[in-house]
Amino acid sequence: MKKSMTLTDNRTGKSYEFPILEGTRGPGAVDMRSLYKETGLFSYDPGFTSTASCKSKITFIDGEKGELLYRGIPIEELASKHSYLEVCYLLLEGELPTERQALELDLEFRHRAFLPEGLVKLFDLVPDNAHPMSIMSSGVTALSAFYYEHLKLESDDDYREMAHRIIAKMPTLAAFAYRHSIGAKLIYPDIDRSFSENFLYMLRAYPGGKLHLDPGGHREIRKIEIEALDTIFTLHADHEQNASTAVVRSVASTGAHPYVAISSGISALWGRAHGGANESVIEQLKMIGSVENVDKYIARAKDPNDPFRLMGFGHRVYKNFDPRARILKQLQDQLRDELDLDSELMRIAQRIEEIALHDDYFVQRKLYPNIDFYSGIILTALGLPRSMFTPIFVIGRTVGWVTQWIEFKKNTEEAKIARPRQLYVGP
């Protein structure tokens, strides 16, 4: 029997039937494409709380069960058993790489990590105090000028080269943006270092490529730091149709250059309601200042007349827990001994979590810690500056954005220009 939904307009008594589309997992969708043509009415859904904008095979989220799958593989398995590089291959190609394929991708990323020298000169024009996120979005837009040929992609290899290039260059752009913001000489990528290690190296090294001796007496970048950052990149790699990915697909629908779509995603992610929350969480924990002050701020977060919100809490989809937050919490516990996690900040965060997980206001609204609640504490312990937290989210998410961009382009049945309508309430 054909599965459908009937809508009746009680102004005219007329009924309309719309097919129900079923996916392989998760909620089905009512195919509303003919709604306006048949009924003369629009559907109304600001914020797209009940709207599926596309079909996708990339990432699946079950908000009730707190499940996250990349190409059908649970995030817990990927974060514990696979490198971020292998996850990039999985997202782009649809399956995990063989050892040979992973090695080839690793080498390609190392060679493609360098930025065109003309782009490096762009940094001379940017004010020192520019936030790295503004440099990243403008830098990626500038890359569309250096690689203009990607406006016209034909073969799978064209798509692959465009994708590998932007993924490999993002850490370098982020590291250069940071070095510029502290007035330090740029450190170029070192092709003897892997993706995540190279990023830490480009942030930390002194001119001439020397690494400093850290307080713990370590000179080289430690394996535990590389693995922690690699896991963080994996946890941020993709997340279905979140706000910035929706922007990337919308820009893809106009036929603009792929790198300006990614740049639009970076700009959307910067907002504190989205990826910018990880930087705001640490700012907020420092503002709260001590465990004693937590109750006062919880009261503010609950007060409908107070715009104050707990950063790192709540999620449009996850209504029980964010599986990524759980993995980061475990990582935090592992790192506690190895790295000097800021214990005061952690105590404040734990106090907030304790209260919020039992307080009616949060429980009723199903507000739980999301990925941003924990990532900031770990990134701080890795010696990463707060201004780099959202750029790190960008580095992890670039593979998701570019994979979603490619899926949009290849799904010719749906590749229509994004052009929503409105309910006019004007004069």
Ligand code: SDX
């Ligand atoms: C990310 O979409 C994604 O997948 C995003 C992301 C990804 O990987 O791409 O997961 C990454 O962006 C995580 C979210 C990071 N943002 C924050 O931590 C900012 C704080 N959180 C919120 O602003 C909010 O929870 C959102 C934006 C995350 C979700 O917003 P919704 O789904 O639109 O929910 P809402 O704003 O309608 O809030 C529902 C209720 C409201 O109360 P009432 O009006 O019903 O009384 O919950 C309240 C809100 O006031 N509420 C909060 C709150 N978040 C929601 N109250 C206090 N503190 C909060 N953090």
